[in-house]
Amino acid sequence: MRILLVGINYAPDLIGVAKYNTELCESLVDEGHEVRVITAPPYYPAWKIPHGFGASYFRATGINGVRVTRTPIYVPAQPSGGKRLVHHASFALSSMLPVVKEALSWRPDIMLSVAPSLMSAALVSFVARRIGAQSWLHVQDFEVDAAFDLGLLQNEKLRTVMLKTEAAILRSFDRVSSISPQMVDRLRGKGLDAERITEVRNWIDTAAIYPASRQTTYRQELGIPDTAIVGLYSGTMSNKQGLDLAIDAAAALEERRPDIHFILAGEGPHKSKLIEMAAGRSRVHFLGLQPAESFNELMATADFHLIPQKAEAADLVLPSKLGAVLASGRPVIAMASQGTGLAAEVEGAGLVIPPGDTPALAAAIESLSKDPALCEKLGAEGRRRSVERWDRRTIVRRWIEDMAALKVPKPALSPTPVSIPVKDVVPQP
Structure with missing residues (x-):
């Protein structure tokens, strides 16, 4: 098959949607398919384009067999x-x-648009119809709902217009997918026919992320004692994560539990504010994005993981970091309302507490810190689920099977495609 992916995020960005766009495309190439990508320069989560990428605009470059423009x-x-x-x-x-x-x-046989960004999706479905290709929209994030529910936008007339536009775009695609049962249900609630919707979740390489010793170089470098308890957050630092709640919990535990440390690793527009909030708290540590080769060691540093998601973000997105958290064999404390997708994934592999409840977060942290047997039990269940539900090879095979079922013959009069060689290089910032 020939697949054209249009999405705003791609390698060399390391986290979020870019990771899954890149790994999907490279996996499709490994399976013998031809893949091309139209994307933006890297900028996420630092919201800054690295030096050197401006010269590459509109030029096709190869990244591991994928032609990227x-x-x-x-x-x-x-x-x-x-x-x-x-x-x-x-x-x-x-x-x-x-x-x-x-x-x-x-x-192309299939034109695949990934949201975000939904704004570019309308053209994808329009062009696909004109050339006889099938159109597929994959929803990683409900952008319109998130923008208003999190208070980024507040004009109700604008919300009405944007929701109507979103519904029209969704209906224009032959197939629409999302990453959790609850997000699929939200698609149905937006008026899509059930037969056009499918769930294709994100994944984790369970051979690369696995349970390992908690005594890591990260503890040594950060001055964390071997006997200390470590809570870890790794990912984007933006408004919807609610990481200020983790710092509030650290403050609440500071005097009575000096053995508990917190590591917040990542980048994002909210990071500078978080660093200001944590000023003077010696047991709150900040790291930047970590390279892939040391990511498993970072995950193993934790005694438990934190997902302090805001209530307003419930079921707008299933945090992509969850797969790696479960694969690491450590329990997770997640802020989520009962009945949400995040709560369903975490229950039995961690503790679920109400969103925005700092005392409940502090209590959950204390509870796990006092019960290593419970931590081991919850972590083992998380690892089992990661292999069963989040394995990369299984999910990519699902993508390929669904794409093959969707593909139809193109019109008879198709111009002969021109083969353009691609080099396995990427511009270096």
């Missing part, structure tokens, strides 16, 4: 609600020409 994009240093709209609009506009060019000259 990058387009200009506006990246705000402080991404407010309005600036995010401009950010996504800039990609939708700059990607139009390469999308049309690739569609007409290469004639």
Whole structure:
């Protein structure tokens, strides 16, 4: 099959949607399919484009067998609600020409759009219909719902217009998928027919993330005693994560539990504020994004993992970090309402507490710190689930099977595609 993916995030960004876009495309290539990508330059989660990528705009470059074309994009240093709209609009506009060019000259079998960014998706389904390709929208995040529920946008008339636009875009695709049962249910609630919806969840390489010794170089470098208890958060640091609650819990435990340390690893627009909040707290440690080769060691450093998600974000997205957390064989403390997708995934492999409840978070941390047998039991169940539900090879095979079932013959009069060699290189910042 020939697959054209249009998405705002791709390698060399390391986390979030970029990770799954990249690994999906490279896995498809490994299975013998041809894949091309239209994307933006790397910018996430630091919200800054590395030096050297401007010269590569609209030029095809190869990354591990995938032909990648990058387009200009506006990246705000402080991404407010309005600036995010401009950010996504800039990609939708700059990607139009390469999308049309690739569609007409290469004639893909499937045109796959990944949300975010939903703004660029409308063109993908429109062009797919014109060339006889099948269109697929994969929803990693409900952008419109998140923007208003988290208070990034507040104009109700704008919300009505955006929801109607979103519904029209969703209905224009032959297939729409999302990453959890609850997010699939939300798609049904937006008026999509059940036969056009499917669940294809994110994954983790369970051979690369596995239970390991908690005595790591991270503890040594951060000055954390071998006997200390460590709670770890690793991922994006933005408004919806609610990481301020973790710092509040650290403050509440500071005097009575000096053996408990917290590591917050990652980048994002909220990080500087979090560092200010934690000023003077010697048992709260910050790290940047860690390289892939040491990520398993970072995960093993924890005695438990933290997912302090805000209540407003419930079922808008299933945190992509959850697969790695479970695979590490450590329990997780998740802030989630009962009945949400996150709660369903965590129950039995960790503790679920109400969103926004700092005393409950502090109590859960104390509870796990006093019960190593419970930690071992919950961690073992998480590892079992990761292998059963989150294994990369199994989920990529599901992608391929669903794509093969969706594909239909193209019109008889198709121009002969031009083969363009691709080198396995990527611009270096």
